[in-house]
Amino acid sequence: MKYPGIIFASVWPPVAVVLILLGLWHFVVVAFSIPEFLLPTPWLVLQTIDEQWPRLIAATGRTATATLVGFGLSAVIGIISGSLLSLVSLARRGVYPLTLLLQMVPLVAIAPMLVIWFGYGLPSVIAAACIVSVFPVIAGTLDGLQSVDAGLSEMFKIHGASRVRTWWSLGLPWSLPSVFTGLRIAAGLAVIGAIVGEFVGAFGGDQAPLGAIITSALKQNQTPTVFAAVALAAMLGFALFGVVNLVGWLLLGRWHESAR
Amino acid sequence: MTEVNVRLHGVQKIFPGGVEAVAAMDLELSPGRVTALLGPTGCGKSTLLRLIGGVETPTAGSIEIEPEPRIGFCFQEPRLLPWRSVRRNVALPLELAGASSDSCRIEADRRLEMVGLGDAAEFLPAALSGGMRMRAAVARAFIADPNLLLLDEPFAALDEVTRLRLDEEVASLVRKRSITALLVTHSIAEAVFLADEVVVLSPRPARILDRFAIPFDERNAALRGQEGFARLQSRIYDVLLAGMEGGT
Numbered sequence: 350m351k352y353p354g355i356i357f358a359s360v361w362p363p364v365a366v367v368l369i370l371l372g373l374w375h376f377v378v379v380a381f382s383i384p385e386f387l388l389p390t391p392w393l394v395l396q397t398i399d400e401q402w403p404r405l406i407a408a409t410g411r412t413a414t415a416t417l418v419g420f421g422l423s424a425v426i427g428i429i430s431g432s433l434l435s436l437v438s439l440a441r442r443g444v445y446p447l448t449l450l451l452q453m454v455p456l457v458a459i460a461p462m463l464v465i466w467f468g469y470g471l472p473s474v475i476a477a478a479c480i481v482s483v484f485p486v487i488a489g490t491l492d493g494l495q496s497v498d499a500g501l502s503e504m505f506k507i508h509g510a511s512r513v514r515t516w517w518s519l520g521l522p523w524s525l526p527s528v529f530t531g532l533r534i535a536a537g538l539a540v541i542g543a544i545v546g547e548f549v550g551a552f553g554g555d556q557a558p559l560g561a562i563i564t565s566a567l568k569q570n571q572t573p574t575v576f577a578a579v580a581l582a583a584m585l586g587f588a589l590f591g592v593v594n595l596v597g598w599l600l601l602g603r604w605h606e607s608a609r
Numbered sequence: 610m611t612e613v614n615v616r617l618h619g620v621q622k623i624f625p626g627g628v629e630a631v632a633a634m635d636l637e638l639s640p641g642r643v644t645a646l647l648g649p650t651g652c653g654k655s656t657l658l659r660l661i662g663g664v665e666t667p668t669a670g671s672i673e674i675e676p677e678p679r680i681g682f683c684f685q686e687p688r689l690l691p692w693r694s695v696r697r698n699v700a701l702p703l704e705l706a707g708a709s710s711d712s713c714r715i716e717a718d719r720r721l722e723m724v725g726l727g728d729a730a731e732f733l734p735a736a737l738s739g740g741m742r743m744r745a746a747v748a749r750a751f752i753a754d755p756n757l758l759l760l761d762e763p764f765a766a767l768d769e770v771t772r773l774r775l776d777e778e779v780a781s782l783v784r785k786r787s788i789t790a791l792l793v794t795h796s797i798a799e800a801v802f803l804a805d806e807v808v809v810l811s812p813r814p815a816r817i818l819d820r821f822a823i824p825f826d827e828r829n830a831a832l833r834g835q836e837g838f839a840r841l842q843s844r845i846y847d848v849l850l851a852g853m854e855g856g857t
Binding site for chain 1: 686
């Protein structure tokens, strides 16, 4: 099958499911005369996006900035931390269980603290996106590095490679598939972290990102605006997931099953 | 090439948990020649090779290797990095030793030509057959001009025809360079074909049961059909069998 055919074959099933769900949603709202402040039709959500386009796209840009910086930080911190934990067994035994706290503590509970520590605006939102998305990257990196083939490690040892050289030339490439599994999960979590961070710590008015638009629209019963902002946040998550997948495919596609 | 002397003095290896793999062993490898360690599966012969290669440390005794060796290692599996091209896999030992990328490429291409893989330099290991991967591993073992070659049942997983062909190629490469080589195998025919001396080991813990000097000058396909080749195999088999029956 040629490439356009392969792409079409993989794209049409989810598109068909989405269209069917949107149709059902529209039908339910119209058939049961549900008021728009409870549940707007998908068409009304689209109209709202169109009407408020300049404001919503600017808000999406702000949320995207916080998400990307937070995700980038969690990727760098996650890979470095996972690598250090794999290299130093005492640190792994002592610190790794504590990193689970990042996963266990609800972000909503600590978001106000982030505002106190980092102030209102972008820094606290970035911190929220980073904190919520860093654990899967640490876990993915550590799992990958600990599953390196023992025979290959032995070969590097025989040839006198240092631990850092072995990490760079063997451990890191070997663990890339599981690092990318962690990054894919982190991509979605970073958007969630940014939106939750914006609920608590973002500026409103002209500077409002999507999270702040959602909270202010909710207070004013502007449900179509809430749905429009949520739809754009979801698209942001999809786009980031897609970019991570694409980079993973470029790096792994030639040699690893997971990227074919 | 300077020939390497390898001497083992009372070498013993006990693994954590109490398993004794090698019992106080004295052994000297003939410099510039091939020695085969032959023994039943699990007798400790691979451990002995790993001790000489410095991968394991002896529990007791000492290993003397002089002068400082350049070790080439060929394992039971090809151990190729799946993300690297065949050329970059072969060049890995040089790269780890800090050689320039130009010399890595030139040397890797020379070794690939040597094992008949000149056309496959750009391929990834997944694109090669089992025999071709093993050839690439042989090329990698020779990349740093080793004066001590350690072969750990390198062709055990291959079909008979490929295995015999690779045996002939390795025999020719080792003899041309006067490399001190140690071959670990459980195949009597392979040991007799490749080695100048065969050391027969007992079941675990490895002890030397007997040593056989191999008198053949030429190592080619015709050797396998000679009566002397079969007779020697039969004598070694008897020693091996007696050792196994004595050990059980």
